[in-house]
Amino acid sequence: MSLLEENIANIKSRIKFAAERAGRNPKNIDIVAVTKTITPEIIQKAVDSGLVLLGENRVQEARDKKELVNGNVQWHLIGHLQRNKVKMALDLFSMIQSVDSLPLAEEIQKRAEQIQQTIDVLVQVNIGREKTKYGTDPDNTKSFIEKIALFPNLKVRGLMAIAPFKQNPEDVRPYFRQLREIFENIKQTHIDNVNMEYLSMGMSNDFEVAVEEGANMLRIGTGIFGAREK
Numbered sequence: 375m376s377l378l379e380e381n382i383a384n385i386k387s388r389i390k391f392a393a394e395r396a397g398r399n400p401k402n403i404d405i406v407a408v409t410k411t412i413t414p415e416i417i418q419k420a421v422d423s424g425l426v427l428l429g430e431n432r433v434q435e436a437r438d439k440k441e442l443v444n445g446n447v448q449w450h451l452i453g454h455l456q457r458n459k460v461k462m463a464l465d466l467f468s469m470i471q472s473v474d475s476l477p478l479a480e481e482i483q484k485r486a487e488q489i490q491q492t493i494d495v496l497v498q499v500n501i502g503r504e505k506t507k508y509g510t511d512p513d514n515t516k517s518f519i520e521k522i523a524l525f526p527n528l529k530v531r532g533l534m535a536i537a538p539f540k541q542n543p544e545d546v547r548p549y550f551r552q553l554r555e556i557f558e559n560i561k562q563t564h565i566d567n568v569n570m571e572y573l574s575m576g577m578s579n580d581f582e583v584a585v586e587e588g589a590n591m592l593r594i595g596t597g598i599f600g601a602r603e604k
């Protein structure tokens with residue numbers, strides 16, 4: 375087994391144990407392999423090892439790499455999207471996990487309508503209310519979703535958040551729990567054109583806690599590919 379395959383097996387077994395602790399089925403938990411800065415050759419190896427969801431932060435970088443990776447894979451945008459790159463993003467990604475403002479959502483709607491396409495999106499929540507992070511305010515997330523639910527070419531499928539960084543992953547538990555509560559609250563409201571299916575939270579450092587708190591989509595980079603060079 376290569377190191378990459380070992381890493382993937384290790385992540386999967388840790389997900390399984392965390393899911394079992396929480397009484398959940400690990401099959402319902404998707405891994406998005408975060409491939410920023412990773413070369414197409416290595417991404418291909420990860421795909422050949424069975425990973426099917428790939429997450430990129432930058433539109434341009436994804437465009438350069440996407441044509442070099444073969445297989446039945448889906449690319450998700452997980453980084454902040456500038457409005458002038460929406461058109462290109464719609465060409466590349468099956469899901470935009472980082473919808474964080476009304477002007478961005480409006481631009482996505484406009485561009486998607488022009489090409490008669492619908493796009494799955496997650497709404498990014500700034501769950502730690504950090505100045506350095508993008509995302510809707512936790513208190514306004516529901517009203518934000520009620521607004522963008524009116525955009526017919528944009529399908530809200532859930533929420534995404536990056537928890538504040540903590541040395542001890544146990545310290546992020548309250549943030550994950552809050553996000554889960556917001557998720558459930560919106561889900562129970564049954565907003566037309568909104569399907570609350572995905573709760574995208576948890577990264578290499580904290581995914582086990584995220585699983586225990588209800589995440590069903592994990593975004594994992596270094597845990598799979600090793601430390602990134604800057």
Ligand SMILES: *Cc1c(COP(=O)(O)O)cnc(C)c1O
Nearest residue numbers: 408452577578593594595596597
């Ligand atoms: C880089 C990144 C990740 C993965 O981080 P790791 O700590 O390498 O697992 C997840 N989500 C987003 C939005 C990222 O930018």
